[in-house]
Amino acid sequence: MKLSYILWEAFLMKQYPVETAKIKDDLYDAVNDAWLSQAEIPADHSQTGGFVELMDEIEKTLMHDFDELRDGKAQPDSSEMAEFTKFYQLTSDFNQREADGTKPLQPILDRITALNSLADLNAQLSDWILSDLPLPVSLSVEADMKHTETYALYANAPSLFMPDKTYYDEGNRAAETLMSAFTTAAVGLLEQVGYTKADAEKITALAKEYDRAIAPNVKSAEESADYAKNYNPEQFADFLQFVPALDLKSAVHTLVDGDPDTIIVTEPVFYQSVNQLLTTISFDQIKAWMLVKVLFNYSNLMNDEFRQTAGTYSRTLSGQKELRSVEKAAYYQAKAAFSQVTGLYYGQKYFGEKAKVDVQNMVKAMIAVYQNRLKTNTWLSKETREKAVTKLSKLEIQVGYPDKLDPMYSQLHVTPASEGGTVLSNLDQFSRQWTEYHFSKWNKPTDRTRWEMSADTVNAYYEPLHNIIVFPAAILQAPFYSLDQSSSQNYGGIGAVIAHEISHAFDNNGAKFDEYGNLHNWWTAEDLDHFDALAQKMIAEFDGLPFAGGHVNGKLTVSENIADAGGLSCALEAAKGEPDVDLAAFFINWATIWRTKATKQIEQLLLNIDVHAPAKLRADVQVKNLDDFYSTFGVVTGDPMYLAPDKRVHIW
Template sequence: MATISQTAVKQDLYDAVNGNWLKTAEIPDDHASTGGFMDLVDAIEKTLMHDFDAMAAGEVTPDNPQLAEFIKFYQLAKDFKQRDADGAKPLQPCLKQIDSLSDLADLQHRMPDWIYDGLPLPFSLDVDADMKNTKVNTLFAQAPGTILPDKTYYDEGNQQGPKLLAVYAQMMTKLLQKVGYDDISAQKIVDDTLAFDRLIVPWVKSAEEAADYSKMYNPRAFKDFANNSRYLDLAAITYAVIDGNPDKVILPEPAYFDHFNEVVNPDNFNLMKNWMKAKLVQRLSGYLSDDLRTLSTTYSRTLSGQKTPRNQAKSAYYLATGTFDQVVGLYYGHKYFGEAAKADVHQMVEKMIGVYKKRLKANTWLSADTRAKAITKLDNLGIQVGYPDKLETIYTKFKTHTAEEGGNLLSNALHFGRVARKDMFAKWGQPTDRTRWEMSANTVNAYYHPFMNIIVFPAAILQAPFYSLDQSSSANYGGIGAVIAHEISHAFDNNGALFDEFGNLNNWWTDDDSAHFKELAKAMITEFDGLDFAGAKVNGTLTVSENIADAGGLSCAEEAAKSETDVDLHAFFTNWAMIWRMKATKQYMQLLLSIDVHAPAKLRANVQPKNLDDFYTTFDIQPTDPMYLAPDQRVKIW
């Protein structure tokens, strides 16, 4: 690892480490960003496309039936000659269903089937762990998403909102014309879609509000939920997809269902019907001809500043791998990661848990009772590394129908979606599966699941610069060690701290400890709130949970690095800054500031080291240096 100038670090750690790279790095036209994470994504994409193209060409034989079904689907995705010849034809059966809707009673009759098909509807049902009894799956009802990425974009004075809606309207008008509507009909559908979208906006949460997990848990007696709607029989719809009698339903967006009749009623029926058409066309255009596929990305590319759509080959790869994600992940994990690396990283995770436990035992601001419960939570933390031990059985039901068998890309995708949703609804009232992976092994990321109390590290992130046997132990701790401890810290951030060792929403804190923790969390909010970035400002409340996890992760990783004989804190802090290197379009950075629970990458790299005393001695940082933060302002939680 290259040495960096101490003088440069005193000014800006991130720039000192990444400055030369930033001068020469170029954002590919089909990307909104490039950098540490994205470089790994691109490398994995190249590797897997090479492998799967060889299988699709018949040069290599897939080694299991599920991979063979994936390759058949991938071949359909790659066949743009056939996709262009089919045009919008595969979409017509779905569109005709919505076009033929006569009234809400008719929708009522068809809705159970449409829920299975995943067609756009004014609400959705799903099944997930009950947050107060996570051993059992329960029923959730969700509000639909808005066109703009966050409700704050609709605020008066938000200059981006109207511009983005204009881009969306222009794109949708063209798409609707291309799938068969005349100019007047297309314009009417778009106008009605924008009007119906506005009816939803007041009753859904902003990204900041949604970042508070405890506010997701709004159980409602099922009979009260069913009585919410004057014009749709919600009970009959639910009973048609759930085999049993739910006594309750969880509403993450309760205000939407409190005002359901103001949104879904006979007066708004035509608005809603046209909204459903527009949503359907936008959602499924990526499975159709190339001109429809590329046109349908116009709005999302405007949001992120991405100059061009993905080329045909990449779009086919991502579409197919997204559908068979766990099949692809298992292939990647076995071939490019393996059992030895899995065992090595598992050991590293256990070491980081040990460091965390030691720190909890030595904690001075928690009472003995809360501290004991925190350690119990840590002792029950599930660890998943690399890739799952087995493939979910759902994938054995994914059978691809080739063109010779009367199938096309979209018909197969809709069929797979239906199979998956039927499988999900069959899990209502059944025990949850704590071993299930929600992220495929080829994903460059990691996560903590508060309802399961598990941490998951897919194989894809377990490589340089995060982790490599060629790096020093300190560099590895500044990379993957900090990521591991970050995920452990999520068990004790402002959201994770609300859940017990079983993942249940259950207060295990004394009142005094809880009050003290909230004050520390406020200090973290203050540390980030209002920081200037990309012509806008950081929202400290939106990003607080991730910032607490970063702080705990970096602090614990540093302690682990210091326990090694070859400790090198220069390498530790250098690799920490390196993993966050990122160059992005201004549009993408501003979008993330509005909706992302993570602080901007540069600020993650720069702010957290300032909270650690060793950072100052390592680089001789003095009160006159820009990277200096007074001791009484350094935020230390875990």
């Protein structure tokens, strides 16, 4: 046995540029050390790695293509791409943008400065919402979480200046540095739109006071991670009593076609306190808060000095050395406004039909593995198991890019500079059209085929409200997936990603939704208690792990960790079913896709707000739960990568 293992290890070392003996100490480091020692974080990035490198390649490809369209060297193939091209010409007209300075922003600033009271705001409240201007309350239309076939009205809380409410907690070490950077940026922006330094400092101080007053009443990232607690329906008439200071009744009747009986409140604690935040705090504070919000929200659309000033705060948050170049900024501004249009272009041009069929087959294979696991599950009752299998059978799959564009894109028409159009004026018009469109959906049937991500996004997702998994074309590339990689490599990459998304249907959030995406408990009480106990084990496995000078929050990351565990385990089973199975290749590619080099600042920020565990820990911790990892690399008691069998977490 010992001799055969040594021979096997020698074979691995020849096949892979990995010191497999070091895998016993740390899988992630053994696989990625050579890359980590050479990788450099671009000056305009806060991190680099598998995901980011793919994004950078797509950026390079599409910027080349879109520059040719912009410069007339190529012709758009649709009316929507023609409008995108016109808008890209506007965002790329740097001379005009510098000449305009902050003038395009002035009409919006004037609207805010003209307000003297809540009565003034109420007089234009519906138009304020349609103009997407900051408010201490937020309304939206989304699928009703318990009746997902219909769109419902939601009331949400506003975002804060800080990344999370916990930054206002006493003793938060990062808060002082971040607030200092925010203050400097806010004062600088106010000065650039004409305020004296003294007035700019006064306005910024008032804005910060209001933000701090809001903070205790909104959810933290950890609290927001529990989806089901976002569903708090209220009779609309009762809800209005929460906010008598704002004429939301008239505003809503203008925004939607009808009289809502109910509204879904995502943050009840906030709405129980919001009227006090409106009436007992000076209107000058509210007004200053809205003004500062607008300056940051529109900073990327002004001249470069304005963009750079606002960017001092984001760079302090992320650790970026510099902002994107004006050329890249122009590309992303244009692309964001026509995201599905450019995504469809990318998918149709760069995503092959052969790859699409191959990935669809992998998805079907992963679903088959999951179905078998559910059918043979030993801790679920027959009743719950059958409902889980039913949910899996109803899972919808989308790969590559959507079959059609959202019809709203055909309504977006660019006003060129020759007719007085600016980047900001066009985006304001687009934003208003989208807002009107979304409110028009109230009480109408939902569109379960609508993609939330564009096809040129390096990511994937599960949508619990529609029970659907989506894999955009951009992620279907090496190291995640390639026709040139072995089946085991592909299962360790895109296979694990696919199964991860399937697992979200059965994580601590997804498990609360049925096969139609409705928030509905389909578990027996005993099964749910058992599942909750397993989820607690997953929380404990990650909670408190040291990273970047801080510690992982097991509650914040539990849903993604459950999905990682289920995804990796099911992908492993699928890989073992292939004739060319190579488990070392499987685990090595799993560690490869998570390779990341990041600034300390972004690592610490993500520890506080990201529902995903740090990439290194995603790679290292999950494999310790799998017996095949130990047999593949000869990991035994005493090795750093060893975890005692009774400590290993198995859910799906």
